[in-house]
Amino acid sequence: MSTFNHADSSVSDTEETQSGEGSGGVVFLFFLIGLAASLIVGWVVFPKLLYSQKHQPVDFNHVLHNELVSEGCESCHFFREDGTFSGAPKLAQCIECHEDVQGESEEERKFVEEYVKKEIEVPWLIYARQPDCVFFSHAAHVKTGKMDCVTCHGEMGESTTLRVYESNRITGYSRDIWGHNIAGFKRNTWDRMKMDDCAECHQQKKEMLGSVQTQKEGCFVCHK
Amino acid sequence: MKNEHDHTSTKKFGMVINLDLCTGCGSCMVACMSENNVPFKEDESDKLRSITWMKVYKLTNKRPFPETDICYLPRPCQHCEGHDGHSPCVSVCPATATDYDMNTGIVSQIYTRCFGCRYCMGACPYHARYFNWFDPVWPEGMEKYLNPNVSPRMRGIVEKCSFCYHRYQAAKDKAHLEGRKEIEEGEYQTACTQACPAGAITFGDLNNPDHAVYSLKKDPHAFRLLEKLGTNPKVYYVSSKEWVRKAGDNYLENERPAWK
Numbered sequence: 001m002s003t004f005n006h007a008d009s010s011v012s013d014t015e016e017t018q019s020g021e022g023s024g025g026v027v028f029l030f031f032l033i034g035l036a037a038s039l040i041v042g043w044v045v046f047p048k049l050l051y052s053q054k055h056q057p058v059d060f061n062h063v064l065h066n067e068l069v070s071e072g073c074e075s076c077h078f079f080r081e082d083g084t085f086s087g088a089p090k091l092a093q094c095i096e097c098h099e100d101v102q103g104e105s106e107e108e109r110k111f112v113e114e115y116v117k118k119e120i121e122v123p124w125l126i127y128a129r130q131p132d133c134v135f136f137s138h139a140a141h142v143k144t145g146k147m148d149c150v151t152c153h154g155e156m157g158e159s160t161t162l163r164v165y166e167s168n169r170i171t172g173y174s175r176d177i178w179g180h181n182i183a184g185f186k187r188n189t190w191d192r193m194k195m196d197d198c199a200e201c202h203q204q205k206k207e208m209l210g211s212v213q214t215q216k217e218g219c220f221v222c223h224k
Numbered sequence: 225m226k227n228e229h230d231h232t233s234t235k236k237f238g239m240v241i242n243l244d245l246c247t248g249c250g251s252c253m254v255a256c257m258s259e260n261n262v263p264f265k266e267d268e269s270d271k272l273r274s275i276t277w278m279k280v281y282k283l284t285n286k287r288p289f290p291e292t293d294i295c296y297l298p299r300p301c302q303h304c305e306g307h308d309g310h311s312p313c314v315s316v317c318p319a320t321a322t323d324y325d326m327n328t329g330i331v332s333q334i335y336t337r338c339f340g341c342r343y344c345m346g347a348c349p350y351h352a353r354y355f356n357w358f359d360p361v362w363p364e365g366m367e368k369y370l371n372p373n374v375s376p377r378m379r380g381i382v383e384k385c386s387f388c389y390h391r392y393q394a395a396k397d398k399a400h401l402e403g404r405k406e407i408e409e410g411e412y413q414t415a416c417t418q419a420c421p422a423g424a425i426t427f428g429d430l431n432n433p434d435h436a437v438y439s440l441k442k443d444p445h446a447f448r449l450l451e452k453l454g455t456n457p458k459v460y461y462v463s464s465k466e467w468v469r470k471a472g473d474n475y476l477e478n479e480r481p482a483w484k
Contacts, residue, residue: 083397132375133336135393138298210234210326211319212309218325220332220389224375 020058041175045184051166058111062159065085073149073157073204085138125165127176127191128153135224156192198222231305231431234438236329237387239417240440241298245424245467248296252278255301256421258369260389261376263360275354277301278416279386285467295468297397298425300416301352301385301458302449303331312455313344313353321382329430330387331459338381345382348459351448353384388414388425409435430458447472447481 069075076089094116101112115122130136141147149157166175179192186192202208202217211218236407256278262426266275278300285293304311309324311331317323320339324331329351345353358472359379362370370376373390375384393413394416409428441460448457463469473483 003454079401081401083399083401131336133334135373135390137393137397137400139397143403144400187386200246208327210328212314212322212324212326214323216333218327218330219320219323220325220328220330220333220386220393223332223334223336224373224393 036087043182052169054125054165054167056125056165058160059107060162061105061107062157064160067096067156077149079139079143083139084136088126091119092120094122125164125174127166128175129174130177130193131171131173135222136219145200151189152193154188195222231326231329232443233430234329235429236305236431237412237428238303238329238437238441238460239300239414240291240426240437240443240446240460242424242426242440243295243297243461243463244300244465245422246280246296246420247422248280248282249421250280250417251419251421252298252425253280254446255415257383259371259374259415260386261360261370261374262383263358265358265361270422275356275383276406277352277354277383279351283468283471293465293467295463295465295471297461297468298416299350299352299449300414300459301331301387302350302459303329303387304453304455304457305329306456312347312349316343316347318343319446327412328389330389330392331384333382333384333386335375335377335381335383340380340382342382349425349453349455353382355382358395377407388435391415401442445469450474 008168016090065076066072076093078086080086097110098108098116101109111122112121141152142149167173168175168178176190177193179186179194183193184192186197189197201215202221205217208217209215251355255275257276259339260277262275262277265274278298281297281299283295283297285291287293305314305324306312306315311324313322314331318341319337319339321335322333322344323425340355342355345351345355345468356377356379360376369462373394382482384427391411391414392407393398395407398411399405399407409432412427414425414427414436418426426440428437430437430441434440437460443460443462445464446462448460451457459469461472470481473481
């Protein structure tokens with residue numbers, strides 16, 4: 001009798017353990033699914049949703065223009081006499097050549113008809129536009145620092161088409177500022193243009209370190 | 225921590241304001257507001273909320289007629305050096321939003337860094353710092369007059385006079401383009417200096433013997449505000465009147481002031 005009882009209880013014990021293991025597996029499975037879903041949302045869906053994709057008003061061909069001008073980037077992106085940088089060219093500069101359609105490109109025809117003839121400035125989307133609080137001196141970097149345009153802007157001059165402009169829906173800033181890699185990895189100097197990226201070089205400028213608080217460069221060197 | 229820089233070999237921008245010339249017209253205040261995108265308030269007479277980076281105070285000698293005398297005193301941020309750059313506001317800022325630059329002697333305020341605790345306002349003995357109680361609102365069309373070189377400030381942060389640092393940056397930009405290392409005295413002048421019709425304000429590098437302020441600050445009638453606190457400000461005042469010089473600090477009745 002006692003033997004039977006014992007066997008019976010041992011059977012029921014085993015059953016209980018099995019059912020316990022089974023439910024644990026289901027919970028773990030749900031956990032995994034949840035984890036995977038969260039990771040996908042966080043790393044793939046959210047970054048996609050965060051940035052809106054905008055196309056440039058006119059698809060500009062840098063290579064084509066670079067062949068025709070004599071002074072490289074500075075032919076169109078020039079310094080003004082007061083030391084400021086002109087940035088993206090204004091219509092007045094383009095009109096010098098594009099008063100009428102020159103070639104057979106569909107984009108040029110669109111540019112001449114929609115902007116040149118109507119005398120409307122092209123609302124270019126500036127990939128490298130920094131927030132309002134940032135002061136950046138092109139003259140200091142290009143003229144005194146002898147830096148190349150490529151260091152910060154990448155191989156822009158070798159592009160035949162303008163890539164899609166990604167704008168952060170919350171801040172309105174270009175994705176080029178935050179960086180294209182969602183994990184924050186950076187392969188080229190121009191992949192990201194946040195404060196730390198500027199600091200990479202600026203921390204090495206020993207003669208300029210004057211900040212009392214940080215022992216680095218003064219805040220007003222890059223802020224306004 | 226002691227900064228290793230020697231301030232005597234770097235620039236130290238400062239001002240000398242001649243109170244004998246100041247007529248109290250307020251041009252400096254207006255020029256400052258428009259230069260630095262200081263927004264309007266619905267009630268500008270509410271001095272607890274209005275923002276005036278440059279403010280003209282009216283001093284009186286508290287004497288009965290006919291000895292009554294008044295003096296106007298323009299007060300920008302004093303850009304205190306303190307000891308080794310530890311000005312009152314820089315020492316208390318928990319956010320590193322305000323900083324002292326040994327290369328220029330200018331106390332910077334980074335608006336995006338500030339979170340509005342207002343410790344600096346409590347620490348500043350000159351009331352030179354102002355808190356934004358509201359987001360800035362400009363009358364319709366007025367936003368087109370904003371200075372693109374100065375970023376506007378949002379609600380909840382502190383702002384103050386920057387000695388028009390953006391003008392220094394602009395002057396340096398030109399120097400970079402022309403391959404010069406240094407800028408001329410006239411290339412970097414604050415908005416208030418240029419706006420003063422009486423020429424009461426002189427601005428320049430206090431460490432540079434070629435600049436006007438270098439010799440003006442040595443005037444026997446020169447004094448600074450609340451010098452006894454040890455704030456070591458970079459704004460000097462000149463007045464031929466003894467009661468004005470005495471009003472620049474808290475002196476006991478029979479105390480002999482630091483200036484001779």
